[in-house]
Amino acid sequence: MLPLIVGNWKMNTDLCQGDALVLKLRELLKGADSAEVVIAPPFTSIHHLYHLLADSPIKLAGQNIHWEKNGAYTGEISGEMLASVGCKYVIIGHSERRQYFGETDETVNKKVFATLRHSLKPIVCVGESLQEREGRKTLKKIKTQVTQALAGLGSAVKDLTIAYEPVWAIGTGKTASPQQAEEVHNSIRELLFELFDAESAKEVRIIYGGSVKADNIDELMAEPNIDGALVGGASLKAEDFARIVKFQPR
Numbered sequence: 001m002l003p004l005i006v007g008n009w010k011m012n013t014d015l016c017q018g019d020a021l022v023l024k025l026r027e028l029l030k031g032a033d034s035a036e037v038v039i040a041p042p043f044t045s046i047h048h049l050y051h052l053l054a055d056s057p058i059k060l061a062g063q064n065i066h067w068e069k070n071g072a073y074t075g076e077i078s079g080e081m082l083a084s085v086g087c088k089y090v091i092i093g094h095s096e097r098r099q100y101f102g103e104t105d106e107t108v109n110k111k112v113f114a115t116l117r118h119s120l121k122p123i124v125c126v127g128e129s130l131q132e133r134e135g136r137k138t139l140k141k142i143k144t145q146v147t148q149a150l151a152g153l154g155s156a157v158k159d160l161t162i163a164y165e166p167v168w169a170i171g172t173g174k175t176a177s178p179q180q181a182e183e184v185h186n187s188i189r190e191l192l193f194e195l196f197d198a199e200s201a202k203e204v205r206i207i208y209g210g211s212v213k214a215d216n217i218d219e220l221m222a223e224p225n226i227d228g229a230l231v232g233g234a235s236l237k238a239e240d241f242a243r244i245v246k247f248q249p250r
């Protein structure tokens with residue numbers, strides 16, 4: 001499968017800054033075909049960037065979605081809206097949303113279904129806290145999150161990506177070692193084979209996020225079960241993100 005590199009811009013960039021970043025990226029990534037590239041800008045920039053990316057393979061993602069089609073949900077965004085401005089992917093259940101906005105495994109599950117209903121592809125984030133890692137509860141936590149997020153899916157799981165993002169590695173400069181990440185990715189792959197038919201389970205991409213940088217991507221991508229990366233801070237610098245996209249496993 002083609003690796004997937006996703007830039008999660010979070011709540012950064014106004015219209016002009018997003019414009020400048022994408023123009024640079026478009027140039028730097030010309031001809032780069034060793035990964036599928038997706039960026040998740042703030043909602044306010046998506047439509048504008050869609051036009052800028054018309055002749056580029058870079059795809060767009062939403063950073064959130066509501067599970068209802070439309071209605072009285074002030075401040076929310078629906079799958080129909082995201083699809084109508086050119087999104088192909090949606091990030092769901094990011095730990096920042098779980099921590100600050102009350103996202104739960106149950107709402108993540110509803111959002112996964114809403115995403116697929118609109119022919120969008122979900123990128124479901126899971127990850128343990130530092131306390132859970134130190135208490136040796138990492139694999140148990142990930143198993144619960146993945147099982148509940150994907151409950152009831154069946155073969156539709158093949159269009160889904162799981163992003164393993166240890167909470168202690170996000171924005172801290174502390175990356176999980178390739179071995180730590182691989183252990184979790186491998187356990188997620190095994191769980192997928194338990195929960196779903198083999199044909200679908202093997203299609204699911206499992207990507208890593210948490211302080212991914214230009215200088216650590218190569219060793220992460222050398223692991224057999226790391227199928228790409230979800231990049232925060234480094235995706236805001238065109239040169240750094242382009243180098244990440246052009247990773248060379250070693």
Ligand code: 13P
Pocket residue numbers: 008094165169170171172173209210211212230231232233234
């Ligand atoms: P950083 O790359 O800034 O650690 O963020 C990771 C992340 O949360 C991506 O979704």
